[in-house]
Amino acid sequence: MIVLGIETSCDETAAAVVDGDRRIRANVVLSQTEEHAPFGGVVPEIAARAHLQHLDGIVRRAMDDAGIGWGELSGVAATAGPGLIGGVLVGVMTGKAICLAHGLPFMAVNHLEGHALTARLTDDVAFPYLLLLVSGGHCQLLTVEGVGRYRRLGTTIDDALGEAFDKTAKMLGLGYPGGPAVERLAVEGNAKRFPMPRPMKGRAGCDFSFSGLKTKVRQTIEALPPGPVTDADAADIAACFQAAAADAVADRTANAIDMFRAEHAEAETLVVAGGVAANAALRARLSEVADGHGMRLVAPPPALCTDNGAMIAWAGIERLGLGLTDDLDFKARPRWPLDPDAPKAAFAGAKA
Ligand code: KG4
Ligand code: ZN
Numbered sequence: 001m002i003v004l005g006i007e008t009s010c011d012e013t014a015a016a017v018v019d020g021d022r023r024i025r026a027n028v029v030l031s032q033t034e035e036h037a038p039f040g041g042v043v044p045e046i047a048a049r050a051h052l053q054h055l056d057g058i059v060r061r062a063m064d065d066a067g068i069g070w071g072e073l074s075g076v077a078a079t080a081g082p083g084l085i086g087g088v089l090v091g092v093m094t095g096k097a098i099c100l101a102h103g104l105p106f107m108a109v110n111h112l113e114g115h116a117l118t119a120r121l122t123d124d125v126a127f128p129y130l131l132l133l134v135s136g137g138h139c140q141l142l143t144v145e146g147v148g149r150y151r152r153l154g155t156t157i158d159d160a161l162g163e164a165f166d167k168t169a170k171m172l173g174l175g176y177p178g179g180p181a182v183e184r185l186a187v188e189g190n191a192k193r194f195p196m197p198r199p200m201k202g203r204a205g206c207d208f209s210f211s212g213l214k215t216k217v218r219q220t221i222e223a224l225p226p227g228p229v230t231d232a233d234a235a236d237i238a239a240c241f242q243a244a245a246a247d248a249v250a251d252r253t254a255n256a257i258d259m260f261r262a263e264h265a266e267a268e269t270l271v272v273a274g275g276v277a278a279n280a281a282l283r284a285r286l287s288e289v290a291d292g293h294g295m296r297l298v299a300p301p302p303a304l305c306t307d308n309g310a311m312i313a314w315a316g317i318e319r320l321g322l323g324l325t326d327d328l329d330f331k332a333r334p335r336w337p338l339d340p341d342a343p344k345a346a347f348a349g350a351k352a
Contacts, residue, residue: 001074001320004062004098005313008051008091009083009111010136011035011042015059016309017066017073020317022121026065027310028058029303033177040176041166048086055094062309070102075325077316080108081333082137088332096328105325107316112338114311115273116144121314122300128267130260130295132253132286133338135274136162141206141256142338143263144271147318152342153256154206161245162276164210168217168241172234182238183279189232189239194220196244198251206256210245217241246285253286257293270295278302 001020008014016027032050036042063069078095081088092108099106115133119125131142131150139156159167162179169178174185196216199209217237224233257270270290276282283299290297304310319325 001317002066002068002072003107003313003316003320004059004073004076005109005309005311005316006055006059006076006078006091006095007111007114007307007309007312008055008087009079009081010087010307011047012307013051013054013058014307014309014312015055015062016313017062017068018121018310018313018317020321022314024121024310025068026062027308028062028065029308030054030058037176040170042084044084044086047084048090051087051090055090059094059098070098070104073102073104075099075105075107075316075320077107077109077312077319079111079114079312080326080330081110081336083111083334085332085334088334092330092332100328105320106328106330107319107324108326108330109312109315109319110336110338111307111312112138112336113148114315116142116150116271116338117147117315117318118273118300118304118311119271119298120318121310122304123298125269125271125298128264129269129271130256130267132249132256132270132272132277133274134161134249134272134276134282136160136166138274139208139210140338141253143260147322148324150338152337152339153259154208154252155342156208156210158209158211159214161208161210161249162274164214164245165276167214168238171218171221172229172237174234179276179279182242183281185235185238186242186281187239189235189237191239191243193236194240196220196240198244198248201248201251204255206252206259208248208252210248213241213244213248242279242281246279246282249282250285250289254289254293257289257295268294268296269298271298273300273305275306277305
């Protein structure tokens, strides 16, 4: 089995070729960072136009890197949501067109399922497993029971973790995207200098909250002497924020392990996925939690945590293997929860 995967749901134009033996034969990612940087965040219209301009060339390059022709493909998978709908449409239309022209099966992939299944591409991970999904738009703990079978245990009641990193970066004048910049700066900082809250720590369940932490970062900056934030102060704030965030996530994940184990006593794998899973401090903290609970932590290499086409191709392979293909009239979805039956989080305004 060889599948072409296409990803265009946010600000990465990506295509990859992956085979059924878990070999990544090509993985091309074009980041739009420079197009969006002047605006301090992703501008949907600019993203859609950039995907349209670049996707054909990126697909061509992936096929060339893999050294295969259309006839050797078993199918094409494209992210069909959730995400910025203009970009998602570009990827879906391109995927469908290739399938139509070459008589191939089409797989409409949920972007979050791409993140969720990446660990099965990079490591030997069997169902069921506990998944911490931390990205720019999502912060959830889920039981992964199988392809297309997810049960949400907890979610954020306000911001996603990646959003909190991005906003902290913006307040510190670090620019966009913020997560990697905060991580780089935090390495040089003193994580004990400023007190920061660990939102939800000690509470039952495994929901998250990050808005209080974000407010504390703002108040800490405002309490500094007037004038631009010095490099040393910025590093200390980044370090304190990152330590608090990692601590809060560790606490929530420990509770989730107990919830997960109550139903799957024999299961032993904790997977972390999504862009923020690239963060080394978070991975270290999660590894301690996993060790303390007799669990194994699986964290894909950072380049496969942030958005890429290989995760979409792999989800396509998993789906194709189960006969889960989609019609060419499949409609792109701006919203598409992994667990449609999940109750709303504890507070109003919670994200799905
Ligand atoms: O999964 P992803 O690439 O896109 C979405 O589906 O959202 O995640 C992007 C998010 C951004 O908020 C970015 O700042 C964050 O992941 N991120 C990081 C790191 N690398 C990316 N956050 C913290 N540390 C990192 N090293
Ligand atoms: Zn993502």
